Amino acid sequence: DTAVSQTPKYLVTQMGNDKSIKCEQNLGHDTMYWYKQDSKKFLKIMFSYNNKELIINETVPNRFSPKSPDKAHLNLHINSLELGDSAVYFCASSQGSGQGNIQYFGAGTRLSVL
Amino acid sequence: SQQGEEDPQALSIQEGENATMNCSYKTSINNLQWYRQNSGRGLVHLILIRSNEREKHSGRLRVTLDTSKKSSSLLITASRAADTASYFCATTPQGAQKLVFGQGTRLTINP
Numbered sequence: 001d002t003a004v005s006q007t008p009k010y011l012v013t014q015m016g017n018d019k020s021i022k023c024e025q026n027l028g029h030d031t032m033y034w035y036k037q038d039s040k041k042f043l044k045i046m047f048s049y050n051n052k053e054l055i056i057n058e059t060v061p062n063r064f065s066p067k068s069p070d071k072a073h074l075n076l077h078i079n080s081l082e083l084g085d086s087a088v089y090f091c092a093s094s095q096g097s098g099q100g101n102i103q104y105f106g107a108g109t110r111l112s113v114l
Numbered sequence: 115s116q117q118g119e120e121d122p123q124a125l126s127i128q129e130g131e132n133a134t135m136n137c138s139y140k141t142s143i144n145n146l147q148w149y150r151q152n153s154g155r156g157l158v159h160l161i162l163i164r165s166n167e168r169e170k171h172s173g174r175l176r177v178t179l180d181t182s183k184k185s186s187s188l189l190i191t192a193s194r195a196a197d198t199a200s201y202f203c204a205t206t207p208q209g210a211q212k213l214v215f216g217q218g219t220r221l222t223i224n225p
Contacts, residue, residue, distance in 0.1 A: 041220075043215040045214075056212055092157075099206040102147070103213060105157040107154075108156055
């Protein structure tokens with residue numbers, strides 16, 4: 001079974017549309033994350049939730065809204081998509097939110113905004 | 115600003131040779147991790163080294179940490195074609211709850 005799974009794997013959409021990416025982990029972890037990896041492979045954290053509570057909210061446009069219905073799921077909804085949103089989005093999870101936690105990543109969702 | 119910076123950005127070697135990648139960071143840290151990313155896949159954790167450790171081994175991997183120079187190195191010995199991937203260092207700055215990644219070193223092992 002895949003430990004951290006995210007869907008869809010590929011997402012192609014038009015500018016201005018709204019889309020969602022889903023993430024689920026079956027590791028029993030308390031903390032989940034969303035990262036954005038740009039075309040230069042630079043990986044930047046966007047959000048983190050610990051037991052359904054938002055603990056990290058980096059400088060991200062408010063068009064991006066995460067939702068954690070339970071600690072095994074963290075979804076990302078994006079409104080009014082822009083060309084610059086094209087990237088690979090990774091979900092990850094870790095046992096806790098403290099320092100030294102190893103993170104487990106999903107396979108990524110490649111978002112292309114046309 | 116970016117915390118970790120890997121050097122070189124790209125490295126191409128022959129199978130069987132050793133590969134060394136370096137990472138520099140800017141602020142004090144509690145630990146440093148290395149991750150591997152195969153093309154089109156997510157990141158996979160390789161090794162974690164704490165700030166009070168100087169060297170750590172895991173199989174063919176050897177990681178060093180020099181907190182006075184704010185740098186770390188990852189050595190892969192006896193490289194294999196399957197080691198072809200991007201390698202990222204990630205730090206947890208003191209007082210922070212997040213990992214900050216560098217831009218990675220793209221390693222190519224030629225058969």
